[in-house]
Amino acid sequence: MRIERATELEDLARGAAFLGSGGGGDPYYSLLLAEAALTRRGGFNLVSLADVADDALLAPCGWIGAPTVSVEKLPNGNEAVAGLRRLEEIMGRPIDAVLPIEIGGGNGLAPLIAAAELGIPVVDCDGMGRAFPESQMAIFNIRGLSACPSVLTAADGSLNVIETGDNLTHERIARALAVSLGGIAHMVEYPLTGAEAKAHAVPGSVSAAIAVGRAIREARAAGRDPFDALALALEATGLYPHCLPLFEGKIVDLERETRGGFSVGRVIIDGFGGSGRMEIEFQNENLVARRGEAVLAMVPDIITIMDRDTADTITTERLKYGQRVKVVAAAAPAILRDPVALSFVGPRAFGMAFDFTPMEKLNVTARA
Amino acid sequence: MRIGVDVGGTNTDAVLIEGRRVVASTKRPTSPDVSAGVASAITDVLAEAGVSAEAVQAVMIGTTHFTNALVERDRLDRVGIIRLASPSGEALPPLTGWPEALARQLEGGIFLLPGGYEVDGREISALDESRLRDAAQDCRARGIDSIAVSCAFAPINVAMEERAAAIISEEHPGASISLSHSVGRLGLIERENGTILNAALATLARHVVASLEEALAALGVAAPLYISQNDGTLISAAEAARYPVLTIGSGPTNSMRGAAFLTGVENGIVMDVGGTTCDIGVLANGFPRESSIAVDIGGVRTNFRMPDILAIGLGGGTRIHLSGESDLVIGPDSVGFRITQDSYVFGGATLTTSDVAVAAGKADFGNASLAPTLSPSLRERIFERIRAMLADGIDRMKTAPGDATIIAVGGGHFLIDDDLKGAAQVVRPEHAAVANAVGAAIAQIGAQAERIVDYDIEPRQAALETMRETLLARVIAAGATKESVEIVDMDEVFLSYLPGRSAQLRMKAVGSLAETARPVDGAVAEARHAH
Numbered sequence: 001m002r003i004e005r006a007t008e009l010e011d012l013a014r015g016a017a018f019l020g021s022g023g024g025g026d027p028y029y030s031l032l033l034a035e036a037a038l039t040r041r042g043g044f045n046l047v048s049l050a051d052v053a054d055d056a057l058l059a060p061c062g063w064i065g066a067p068t069v070s071v072e073k074l075p076n077g078n079e080a081v082a083g084l085r086r087l088e089e090i091m092g093r094p095i096d097a098v099l100p101i102e103i104g105g106g107n108g109l110a111p112l113i114a115a116a117e118l119g120i121p122v123v124d125c126d127g128m129g130r131a132f133p134e135s136q137m138a139i140f141n142i143r144g145l146s147a148c149p150s151v152l153t154a155a156d157g158s159l160n161v162i163e164t165g166d167n168l169t170h171e172r173i174a175r176a177l178a179v180s181l182g183g184i185a186h187m188v189e190y191p192l193t194g195a196e197a198k199a200h201a202v203p204g205s206v207s208a209a210i211a212v213g214r215a216i217r218e219a220r221a222a223g224r225d226p227f228d229a230l231a232l233a234l235e236a237t238g239l240y241p242h243c244l245p246l247f248e249g250k251i252v253d254l255e256r257e258t259r260g261g262f263s264v265g266r267v268i269i270d271g272f273g274g275s276g277r278m279e280i281e282f283q284n285e286n287l288v289a290r291r292g293e294a295v296l297a298m299v300p301d302i303i304t305i306m307d308r309d310t311a312d313t314i315t316t317e318r319l320k321y322g323q324r325v326k327v328v329a330a331a332a333p334a335i336l337r338d339p340v341a342l343s344f345v346g347p348r349a350f351g352m353a354f355d356f357t358p359m360e361k362l363n364v365t366a367r368a
Numbered sequence: 369m370r371i372g373v374d375v376g377g378t379n380t381d382a383v384l385i386e387g388r389r390v391v392a393s394t395k396r397p398t399s400p401d402v403s404a405g406v407a408s409a410i411t412d413v414l415a416e417a418g419v420s421a422e423a424v425q426a427v428m429i430g431t432t433h434f435t436n437a438l439v440e441r442d443r444l445d446r447v448g449i450i451r452l453a454s455p456s457g458e459a460l461p462p463l464t465g466w467p468e469a470l471a472r473q474l475e476g477g478i479f480l481l482p483g484g485y486e487v488d489g490r491e492i493s494a495l496d497e498s499r500l501r502d503a504a505q506d507c508r509a510r511g512i513d514s515i516a517v518s519c520a521f522a523p524i525n526v527a528m529e530e531r532a533a534a535i536i537s538e539e540h541p542g543a544s545i546s547l548s549h550s551v552g553r554l555g556l557i558e559r560e561n562g563t564i565l566n567a568a569l570a571t572l573a574r575h576v577v578a579s580l581e582e583a584l585a586a587l588g589v590a591a592p593l594y595i596s597q598n599d600g601t602l603i604s605a606a607e608a609a610r611y612p613v614l615t616i617g618s619g620p621t622n623s624m625r626g627a628a629f630l631t632g633v634e635n636g637i638v639m640d641v642g643g644t645t646c647d648i649g650v651l652a653n654g655f656p657r658e659s660s661i662a663v664d665i666g667g668v669r670t671n672f673r674m675p676d677i678l679a680i681g682l683g684g685g686t687r688i689h690l691s692g693e694s695d696l697v698i699g700p701d702s703v704g705f706r707i708t709q710d711s712y713v714f715g716g717a718t719l720t721t722s723d724v725a726v727a728a729g730k731a732d733f734g735n736a737s738l739a740p741t742l743s744p745s746l747r748e749r750i751f752e753r754i755r756a757m758l759a760d761g762i763d764r765m766k767t768a769p770g771d772a773t774i775i776a777v778g779g780g781h782f783l784i785d786d787d788l789k790g791a792a793q794v795v796r797p798e799h800a801a802v803a804n805a806v807g808a809a810i811a812q813i814g815a816q817a818e819r820i821v822d823y824d825i826e827p828r829q830a831a832l833e834t835m836r837e838t839l840l841a842r843v844i845a846a847g848a849t850k851e852s853v854e855i856v857d858m859d860e861v862f863l864s865y866l867p868g869r870s871a872q873l874r875m876k877a878v879g880s881l882a883e884t885a886r887p888v889d890g891a892v893a894e895a896r897h898a899h
Contacts (some may be wrong), residue, residue: 028669029557032465069487071555077459113459116726155456156492182456183488273770309764321857324657346731 001124001207004043006226009034009109010144011213017313018216018230019209019240020218021302023285024131025067026107026315029074034109044112045121048205049098052123056096056194059129059337061114062107064135064152064174065184067317070106077197079186080114083151086159087188090149099123099197101138101189104131104285104368105315110186122206125188129202129239129333130302132202132345133284136170139335140190142344143200144263150174150189154181156184177349196282197304202333208237216311226311228325234330242331242360246289246296247271247278248308251323278327280305283318289327297329299353300345302335305329329359369423371413372809373406374622374802375431378643378705379779381805382409384417384424386627387483392416393802395779397705403579404435410587412751421588423503430596430622431809434612438666445514446476447567448507448543450500450536451560452483452528453520456492458621458722460562462518467667474568475541476512479503484520485526487820492520495528497535504539515540517546520562523818544570552610553818558671564666566613575614577605579707598657599673600625600807601814601878602847614746616665617674618855624649624656624675625805626777630797636773637762638801643685644702648678648761651775655856656786673816684780685711688719688750696746698753712738721783724750731782749858756894759789766790775802811850814837814878816857823869832858839877848879 005008013027013034018088038044052058062078063070098111103126115122119360127138147170150162160182161304164170168188178185192200215233219226231243253268269278280289280297284304289296297303305314308326331337336345337358343349346356369391374381375398381614384392394412399405406429414421421812449462463471464480481500483491507515515536519529529547536545547568553558581593595608598617608615622638626634634654640647658834664676681700689697703710705719710716712723713734725731728747729741741887742750766772771792775801776784786794799806816840821831836855843853857876 018494029460031462032557036460036464051788066487068554071557073484073486073492074520074556075457075459076457157455178402182490182492 001046001048001079002043003046004036004038006038007217008210009038009112011217011296012210013109014104014213014313015211015249015313016103016213018193018212018304018306019108019129019205019302020131020313020315020318021285021304022136022282023133024102024107025063027106027109029071030106030109033075041116042183042258045129046124046206047121049123049125049198049201052097052197054193054195054198057091057093057125058192058194058197059095059098059188060101060111060138060140060192061188062101062110062185063096063184064187065178065341067130067315069106069183073155073182073184075186076157077152078157079155080110080188081117082157082159083186083188084114084152086118086151086161087149087191090161091191093173095120097121097123099201100126100130100206101135101351102126102131103202103209103324104128106272107131108206108209112351123201124198124206125197125201127201127338129205131285131301132364135187136167137191137340137345137349138190139200139202140169140192141283142341145192145196145200147171149191150187152177152185152187154171154185202239202335204237204239205333206324208239211237211251219366220310227328228308228326239333240302241328243356243360244329245326246329246363247291247302247327249275249278249325251319251321251325254319254321269325270274273343280327284349285318286316288347288352289329294362295354295357298347298356299350300332300342300356301359302330302332303316304330329363331359346361358366369419369425369811371410371424371427372805372807373409373427374619374804374808375402375406375429375433375606376619376642376804377432377858380405380409381802382413383799383802383805383809384407384413384419385806385809388642389805390630391798392420393799395802395806400578401579401891402431403583405586407583409590409658410584414587414785424589424591426591426594427584427589428594428596428602428808428811430618430804430811431576431615434573435439435616435665437564437569437572438616441473441666443572444474444568445571447474447564448503448512448515449475449564450478450481450503450515450517450532451519452481452495452532453492453514453556454480454482456484457556458555462564464557465669466561469665470668474564476514476609477507478504484531485522485525485528487521487524489530494627495531500532500535501539503545504536507543508540511865513543513569514538514546514570515543516548516560516563517545518556518563518588520556521554522549522560523554524820529832531799535706543594544574546570546611551613552875553671555671557621558669561668562613562670562672565665565670566611568613573609577609581605584791594811596622596808596811597814599658599814602811614672617663617672618678618808620647620649620668620677621656621675622807622811623647623777623804624651624807625810626803627651627777627797628654629778629806629810630803631775633773633775633795636775637765638775638777639674639758639761639781639784640778641776641783642683642705643707643780644681644683644779645679646682646758646761646778646780646783647766648680649675652764671875678761678765680757682721682754682757682783682784686720686721686861688747690719696749696753698757700752709816712740714738721754722780725782752782755785755788760782762788763792772844776800789865811844812878813843814873814876815842815846816876818871818872818874820870823871833835834876835873836877839875843877843879853877853879
């Protein structure tokens with residue numbers, strides 16, 4: 001598939017924002033960069049995982065840092081290429097294609113720009129199927145691949161190669177480097193072969209994001225309900241088999257505090273017309289949604305807060321008192337829901353004292 | 369006594385207000401030079417009330433003039449655009465994402481220069497004064513007199529932008545300089561966009577404000593002149609001349625706040641029916657509900673605080689297209705300001721919603737005998753359609769199930785029926801037709817602050833208290849009464865990927881303008897950050 005039109009990029013940005021589960025950053029600046037690259041290069045090649053050679057060298061990439069910094073300290077434009085070139089030197093061979101480390105938020109678009117500069121394709125897959133706060137939550141770590149060699153680059157031209165024995169240490173070092181470089185940096189990590197990507201990556205997530213974004217756009221244009229269109233489009237991907245609006249209301253409280261280097265907090269949404277109250281806990285990404293005592297969705301399922309009129313995703317950093325929102329949940333890709341994956345990305349991995357229950361089971365009556 | 373004026377594209381409305389009472393009101397056609405229309409509207413209300421010009425304590429003007437200039441791409445300056453952030457940000461140069469025609473028209477040179485701050489206050493790179501001097505001289509040599517300066521993280525440290533302004537002034541003394549920290553919040557692209565738009569309006573704004581001041585002086589009105597901002601608060605005329613972009617959303621804001629004032633309704637839906645559109649907004653606790661997503665102005669993305677408005681193509685001048693009895697189309701075109709010539713009730717031959725309303729006895733102006741004869745069934749179908757358009761608008765804007773209180777204002781408010789679907793009641797205040805001039809007259813003084821705080825270094829309570837005190841003092845200094853000032857919005861966003869407890873803290877305070885308030889020098893300087 002070739003992405004040649006700005007509309008397709010906007011669809012991708014819109015869909016990726018939804019899949020970010022509140023995280024991954026606002027995709028607008030990534031969209032502007034991708035549009036500029038589109039103008040320069042004429043298009044992006046998106047290849048399906050099945051079409052990638054088993055011995056191909058693939059490089060997942062994306063930005064690590066604070067979204068609030070990323071909207072003020074913008075990229076220089078050389079970060080991705082410099083990192084990928086260094087990885088090629090280290091590996092002693094050219095990189096054949098790139099992929100987003102996470103499809104959620106602005107990072108879903110990040111590899112497009114790198115791909116355009118290097119003249120290589122983007123593979124239609126990613127390492128998270130959504131967005132997660134930490135690098136070691138990637139499916140590649142869950143499946144035992146190494147994050148290293150990894151290359152971290154910043155706008156000032158600095159470049160750091162990270163070699164560690166384990167992926168948790170890699171995350172800690174990368175986080176500290178990003179902070180010391182001003183709070184935002186580009187990272188190439190988990191270099192892998194085509195065969196490894198076929199075995200482990202979340203397949204089809206880039207085209208799924210495009211389909212979701214397109215569905216919302218077309219519904220708006222036709223005056224149809226964009227939330228219905230979103231649900232149908234997600235379910236049609238096969239990757240996200242269930243999608244359900246959980247709640248609708250106005251943000252009446254927002255408590256955010258930093259604990260252990262993360263933004264931990266909750267947002268309280270009062271339902272319209274006395275229809276109850278929803279509380280969503282987040283650690284960068286939205287983790288659990290409760291209505292009263294009942295849990296209606298939990299990580300790794302996707303919980304996204306959207307503008308109730310436009311179906312624009314409101315990322316965690318942009319939540320605001322008084323916003324009128326709709327909370328939408330979607331089932332995570334199946335590979336994030338197996339017992340091993342859940343030990344890395346399930347509720348207990350985030351310190352919660354309960355096991356994972358799929359959102360479609362928690363909302364049986366609502367669906368009937 | 370205060371005078372509130374709304375300068376719209378079609379009409380210039382004025383009201384004279386004493387305390388909470390509307391003493392006099394008028395509606396005049398907007399003049400091409402703005403000031404003549406304002407002068408005659410003010411003359412009207414003073415004459416009607418039998419009040420002398422000296423009795424006026426303040427004049428507040430809301431205008432869509434600058435918005436229209438941007439939308440029509442008319443009377444705009446070319447802008448020298450300087451960004452202090454390199455090497456960061458070079459991938460996204462200024463004007464990225466702009467409509468091509470507007471970018472081409474405004475661009476008077478782009479200079480990506482070293483400078484800017486990191487989130488922790490370090491410099492991204494040092495300001496290169498000699499390159500900045502070169503840029504200023506280059507603009508001067510090419511006759512570019514409007515300059516926009518943006519700097520990474522300027523909202524947390526204004527020093528570099530202010531140093532840059534001083535240097536530019538030395539090299540290009542005649543230049544008018546717009547600084548990003550005075551125009552917007554965090555989000556470099558949106559803030560820079562607003563700064564460039566502001567710079568493009570520099571000459572027009574100086575001209576408009578000066579001619580308004582001259583008009584007031586000619587009438588013997590010595591009272592201070594204030595201009596309405598996007599969020600319903602005021603800035604001094606001098607501020608508006610420097611930062612016109614802060615006023616571009618004031619039209620709908622004023623009509624909504626005026627509607628709240630005239631009715632006492634704090635929560636409801638305001639429908640302001642003008643000549644071309646019906647602007648629908650939501651009042652929440654007496655304030656217009658703001659848009660939760662980015663606001664486009666003339667196709668340019670900004671992050672101004674603006675009311676969330678749904679405009680539907682239905683106004684008093686909206687045309688009704690008929691071909692036979694069966695084919696009925698309402699709008700979206702309107703005769704606009706030509707309504708007093710083109711519509712049937714004014715002797716014209718174009719069927720408008722006003723003609724049908726006059727014929728049905730819902731409105732009383734023009735000459736009802738000139739209205740075309742429509743069959744009762746057709747007339748009913750037209751009103752049915754109008755009701756459906758309005759009800760759909762209500763449905764799209766309301767956030768609670770159940771019916772809402774509707775406040776009908778604007779010159780075309782007669783199009784809104786009392787039994788409108790979705791309306792618990794339709795409130796139609798006295799002076800409904802000039803609600804936006806009333807909104808301008810009762811506007812409030814406001815100020816907003818934003819900074820990133822590390823609560824490990826500065827305890828959260830202390831940081832909140834400092835910001836609160838500073839803001840309240842700033843609002844009082846800008847002319848608000850002490851009793852009326854309050855914090856109306858507060859939010860904090862932790863910088864989640866950073867260590868420690870760093871948060872972006874934001875607060876807004878407002879207060880009512882003191883009856884005797886005059887802009888003092890200190891207040892003006894501080895009010896520059898009031899948005």
